[in-house]
Ligand SMILES: C[C@H](C(=O)SCCNC(=O)CCNC(=O)[C@H](O)C(C)(C)COP(=O)(O)OP(=O)(O)OC[C@H]1O[C@@H](n2cnc3c(N)ncnc32)[C@H](O)[C@@H]1OP(=O)(O)O)[C@@H](O)C(=O)O
């Protein structure tokens with residue numbers, strides 16, 4: 001079905017032309033900072049050197065009496081910092097809050113030319129995106145911005161999940177979605193107070209031992225987020241935008257954080273939020289393909305020639321579909337290599353070891 005003829009028309013006279021394809025920029029981690037926290041804010045220039053995205057958070061985790069200080073702190077940091085290739089995002093307050101409109105009215109003219117993405121919390125349906133879309137167009141036109149600010153929606157309400165496809169297709173501004181496990185759990189009345197990860201009570205249990213009814217029965221912990229993450233990934237892939245895992249709140253448990261991030265990576269997410277500096281490196285490790293995976297993928301593409309038919313490589317069937325899977329890995333590796341020379345060298349060394357130096361892969 002074709003989009004409406006005016007889908008790519010600016011929603012205000014003088015507003016910048018909407019993008020026709022969301023740029024696939026490295027965003028392995030969206031690093032949250034509190035712009036009202038001077039100590040944290042002072043770290044932003046250094047953190048921006050190692051993070052793919054830095055996000056000035058104005059919503060939850062910013063106390064009501066700090067909302068204006070966070071907004072003004074973000075303006076100051078954005079105006080004073082050269083972010084280089086690192087993206088600058090913000091999470092504005094929810095659309096029903098008294099702070100949302102002041103956030104946008106202040107930020108767009110002051111730092112709109114540096115803001116890549118505005119993250120909108122608690123999105124319930126396409127109507128929320130339409131509201132932001134038109135308002136941003138008006139503010140961009142007044143500010144004389146030359147490129148549109150993209151929008152990222154938080155998937156953190158039951159109705160938002162029920163409407164996830166219409167949210168993704170609501171505007172050419174849509175950059176992607178993040179899964180917000182805490183608000184979503186509360187809205188669904190899930191009985192977990194954790195922020196992401198599993199729960200020891202969510203298990204399936206092996207059958208009783210027919211020879212010993214008293215023998216302990218093994219349990220297997222299940223993933224609370226599998227359904228929602230899969231819905232989010234499918235909706236984003238349908239509209240060519242990007243899915244992300246949101247926060248992992250148990251900051252000291254770096255192992256379970258890595259597990260949660262890896263679940264998201266394997267399911268098709270392109271990144272996750274980092275709430276603390278320790279999580280930046282976890283996300284960088286997980287959301288960058290392993291050098292051995294890149295070498296394997298390049299070998300499959302190399303051996304599959306025009307990408308059609310079927311061959312056996314190391315005992316595994318390869319065909320038209322697996323070539324596409326391998327291209328996903330190689331395209332991500334090449335995009336990350338462009339901004340990370342260490343990663344580029346690791347990928348090339350692994351490829352040369354498999355395909356021989358000078359293979360041109
Ligand atoms: C639930 C979902 C959300 O809304 S999640 C997003 C909202 N939450 C946040 O943005 C939290 C951001 N992180 C923090 O505020 C802090 O990390 C912390 C309060 C959780 C812990 O801070 P602290 O006690 O200071 O930790 P440390 O002492 O270990 O810090 C060491 C050092 O690092 C500095 N630091 C800490 N966090 C950050 C950061 N994010 N960026 C930069 N620097 C940071 C800290 O200042 C210390 O510095 P120092 O060594 O110089 O003292 C929801 O949407 C949903 O799911 O629905």
Ligand SMILES: [Mg+2]
Pocket residue numbers: 060121156180182183
């Ligand atoms: Mg939330």
